[in-house]
Amino acid sequence: MDKSAKIYVAGHRGMVGSAIMRELALQGYNNCVAKTSSELDLRNSSAVAVFFAKEKPEYVFIAAAKVGGIFANNTQRADFIYDNLSIQNNLIHNAYLQGVKKLLFLGSSCIYPKFAPQPLKEEYLLTGLLEPTNEPYAIAKIAGIKMCEAYRDQYGCNFISAMPTNMYGPNDNYHPDHSHVLPALIRKFHEAKTSNAKTVTVWGDGSPMREFLYVDDLANALFFLMCNYNAREFINVGYGSDVTILNLAQTIATTVGFGGEIDFDTTRPNGTPRKLLHSKRINTMGWHAKTDLKTGILLAYQDFLSNQGQ
Numbered sequence: 310m311d312k313s314a315k316i317y318v319a320g321h322r323g324m325v326g327s328a329i330m331r332e333l334a335l336q337g338y339n340n341c342v343a344k345t346s347s348e349l350d351l352r353n354s355s356a357v358a359v360f361f362a363k364e365k366p367e368y369v370f371i372a373a374a375k376v377g378g379i380f381a382n383n384t385q386r387a388d389f390i391y392d393n394l395s396i397q398n399n400l401i402h403n404a405y406l407q408g409v410k411k412l413l414f415l416g417s418s419c420i421y422p423k424f425a426p427q428p429l430k431e432e433y434l435l436t437g438l439l440e441p442t443n444e445p446y447a448i449a450k451i452a453g454i455k456m457c458e459a460y461r462d463q464y465g466c467n468f469i470s471a472m473p474t475n476m477y478g479p480n481d482n483y484h485p486d487h488s489h490v491l492p493a494l495i496r497k498f499h500e501a502k503t504s505n506a507k508t509v510t511v512w513g514d515g516s517p518m519r520e521f522l523y524v525d526d527l528a529n530a531l532f533f534l535m536c537n538y539n540a541r542e543f544i545n546v547g548y549g550s551d552v553t554i555l556n557l558a559q560t561i562a563t564t565v566g567f568g569g570e571i572d573f574d575t576t577r578p579n580g581t582p583r584k585l586l587h588s589k590r591i592n593t594m595g596w597h598a599k600t601d602l603k604t605g606i607l608l609a610y611q612d613f614l615s616n617q618g619q
């Protein structure tokens with residue numbers, strides 16, 4: 310990617326998008342175009358067409374999406390499928406119309422079948438039923454993968470797709486109900502500590518396992534793929550190991566300094582029992598995650614305190 314290339318990061322203010330902007334600046338790429346969602350509603354196809362015709366970006370990172378944890382996915386099912394299909398359809402189609410050199414689409418590990426063998430290999434896609442709580446979101450993301458493949462097949466577009474595992478880090482969403490588990494527990498343990506609460510309630514039974522990748526590591530992987538990966542198949546981007554939700558809660562409690570009890574609300578869904586990615590393909594290309602979970606949780610907590618926790 311030429312240092313003077315014009316790069317569009319869709320969703321540049323979100324956790325992943327802002328990490329991509331930091332990575333591009335670190336790598337010496339400063340010719341970036343970005344629009345907030347109030348400046349450009351990516352669900353509005355004519356507005357997106359006008360934007361692409363005017364800006365003519367050469368490279369596009371699609372980090373814009375409607376995202377959320379298990380509760381948000383399960384209670385806003387129509388919004389998750391409508392918003393994500395609209396956003397990605399408009400970005401992918403206009404990238405084709407304007408002759409974008411390369412586009413990177415971001416999916417999620419929830420695209421894999423609920424009970425697929427672990428670790429999850431890319432070829433397991435569409436080999437079984439999805440996890441019901443996030444099926445609308447997963448179907449939208451699978452459609453995005455297939456759309457990038459189809460535009461490559463029919464129009465020769467160099468559109469690639471990356472499948473990250475569960476992400477966390479600076480600029481995360483710490484909403485008590487709509488966030489993912491890691492930021493939600495940072496907030497819960499912090500609020501319990503500062504209010505001297507005796508217990509913190511964790512959803513589910515603590516048995517599910519999750520893999521967590523620090524968002525700056527993901528951004529480095531996406532830059533690496535934009536520079537080095539040009540294949541039709543989508544590619545997993547994981548950390549390489551996972552923990553139980555119980556382990557995660559105990560680690561966050563220690564980091565935050567909460568000494569009380571942890572209890573479990575089993576009326577809340579566990580969701581997928583496990584979704585550890587098989588990341589051998591990107592590892593073989595020479596990319597590996599750097600930030601271990603304990604270090605990452607401390608950095609995320611510091612971000613929470615400087616941005617939201619006070």
Ligand code: GFB
Nearest residue numbers: 378379382417419443488489490493511512513578579580
């Ligand atoms: O992170 P999370 O909401 O989403 O939940 P998924 C992971 C696990 O943590 C589930 C448990 O078993 C939750 O029940 N959990 C425990 C909690 N306490 C909490 C809490 O306070 N908040 C939350 N949110 N969870 C998402 C998909 O699945 O993974 C998205 O819904 C996306 O679409 C994302 O794919 C990467 O990991 O289960």
